[in-house]
Amino acid sequence: xxxxxxxxxxxxxxxxxxxxxxxxxxxxxxxxxxxxxxxxxxxxxxxxxxxxxxxxxxxxxxxxxxxxxxxxxxxxxxxxxxxxxxxxxxxxxxxxxxxxxxxxxxxxxxxxxxxxxxxxxxxxxxxxxxxxxxxxxxxxxxxxxxxxxxxxxxxxxxxxxxxxxxxxxxxxxxxxxxxxxxxxxxxxxxxxxxxxxxxxxxxxxxxxxxxxxxxxxxxxxxxxxxxxxxxxxxxxxxxxxxxxxxxxxxxxxxxxxxxxxxxxxxxxxxxxxxxxxxxxxxxxxxxxxx
Amino acid sequence: xxxxxxxxxxxxxxxxxxxxxxxxxxxxxxxxxxxxxxxxxxxxxxxxxxxxxxxxxxxxxxxxxxxxxxxxxxxxxxxxxxxxxxxxxxxxxxxxxxxxxxxxxxxxxxxxxxxxxxxxxxxxxxxxxxxxxxxxxxxxxxxxxxxxxxxxxxxxxxxxxxxxxxxxxxxxxxxx
Numbered sequence: 001x002x003x004x005x006x007x008x009x010x011x012x013x014x015x016x017x018x019x020x021x022x023x024x025x026x027x028x029x030x031x032x033x034x035x036x037x038x039x040x041x042x043x044x045x046x047x048x049x050x051x052x053x054x055x056x057x058x059x060x061x062x063x064x065x066x067x068x069x070x071x072x073x074x075x076x077x078x079x080x081x082x083x084x085x086x087x088x089x090x091x092x093x094x095x096x097x098x099x100x101x102x103x104x105x106x107x108x109x110x111x112x113x114x115x116x117x118x119x120x121x122x123x124x125x126x127x128x129x130x131x132x133x134x135x136x137x138x139x140x141x142x143x144x145x146x147x148x149x150x151x152x153x154x155x156x157x158x159x160x161x162x163x164x165x166x167x168x169x170x171x172x173x174x175x176x177x178x179x180x181x182x183x184x185x186x187x188x189x190x191x192x193x194x195x196x197x198x199x200x201x202x203x204x205x206x207x208x209x210x211x212x213x214x215x216x217x218x219x220x221x222x223x224x225x226x227x228x229x230x231x232x233x234x235x236x237x238x239x240x241x242x243x244x245x246x247x248x249x250x251x252x253x254x255x256x257x258x259x260x261x262x263x264x265x266x267x268x269x270x271x272x273x274x275x276x277x278x279x280x281x282x283x284x285x286x287x288x289x290x
Numbered sequence: 291x292x293x294x295x296x297x298x299x300x301x302x303x304x305x306x307x308x309x310x311x312x313x314x315x316x317x318x319x320x321x322x323x324x325x326x327x328x329x330x331x332x333x334x335x336x337x338x339x340x341x342x343x344x345x346x347x348x349x350x351x352x353x354x355x356x357x358x359x360x361x362x363x364x365x366x367x368x369x370x371x372x373x374x375x376x377x378x379x380x381x382x383x384x385x386x387x388x389x390x391x392x393x394x395x396x397x398x399x400x401x402x403x404x405x406x407x408x409x410x411x412x413x414x415x416x417x418x419x420x421x422x423x424x425x426x427x428x429x430x431x432x433x434x435x436x437x438x439x440x441x442x443x444x445x446x447x448x449x450x451x452x453x454x455x456x457x458x459x460x461x462x463x464x465x466x
Contacts, residue, residue, distance in 0.1 A: 005448060005451075005452065006444065006445065006448040009444075009447055009448040009451055010444055010447075010448070013422065013428070013429065013447065014428075015428065015429045015444065040455060041451060041455075044451050044454050044455055044458070045423065045451075047400060047401075047404045047458070048404055048408070048419070048423045048424075048454075049423065050400070050401055050404070051400075051401035051402075051404035051405050051408070052314060052318070052423070052424055053313060053314050053317045053318070053323070053326075053424075055310065057323065058309070058310050058313045058314070061313060061323065061326075061327040061330075062305075062306075062309045062310065062313065064327070065309070065327060065330060065331040065334065066302075066305060066309075068331060069305075069331070069334060069335060069338065073335055073338055073339065074298050074301070074338075
């Protein structure tokens, strides 16, 4: 039985595996008809090779296309890739780069961060210890999350540690700051009134505080009719529950105040809510001197 | 050896090795050297700009062959739609059937007849026979480039040869 053309074609391409390859070879040796058909296939293949694009035809085009790509792509990519290039550095090079950044940072700090004079003492700004409306910052507790860190958000201890770590010899002197004492506060803030049966005091700086000193309302004041009113004039406590105490100090007043019942706290919280116009929670930050 | 197509040195290496192969593929599908040159340029620019990592030189070559094959097929389809005559592309004498003798001279003279016959093959036969004869790929590699099975490649190569044989024999008959 003779070989079909597909087997011959596969054999021609050397894609026939054993044992078929040997069988085909053997048959071609014995069968002139198959041999002729196989030779025709070889001629087709040879004719195709003879018709192939020659290397002489390819070479000039290969050079031309490469020149075009070199001009428009290879060079172009080199130019634009500077920022995207990954820098491969050895350890000493990396140290050098790091050192350069430190020099630039310290240098700029010396020039801009300390008015150009590293040796001058670092003066802390005078701190006004008076607690009044102007230096009380009212915030919501959620504000702290988004507030950016400024110098004020570091404690003096942290600042000193930081400067020490950078090699600065820091000499701290307190100027115009008196040690804080109850007397000192007492001269400034007084309890001006108490609320009958409720363990709440009203201080001269406009706060309503309960027995443990927690501020439950702000911006309140004692009016001429001896009523406690909010800043918008709403009467919080009528005159018949207000006991005016012009002489007591804030410290003494809170110290003498008794325990607060849950019921009272709830009521005052409600009052505070009205006073602060819907602000359910009111935290008060007082200036601290460390 | 890993091949990163966007690396200039690697690109140059692949280019010098693969350009002749893809140029032949593009030419023997389109039978227009200028078009083939443009297609190869396009393919190599894509190759470089895409910055692909190939496991080996062969994988990079197969990628380029596939792109060039597709661009070439697209070109001839477009040409056919534009009803452009392939005769314009074919140059030189179209006589002297090669089977009169096996001498190299005669084979060369018959080159245009072979080119014409190949250009007239249906696309599915043309691509396999071009990849086999002009890109030198084996059946497995052709199957990979065209994403068809090896046995399919085997059948198509065989049918392409049968068609070419028939066309070239007809040419012979037509010569007075």
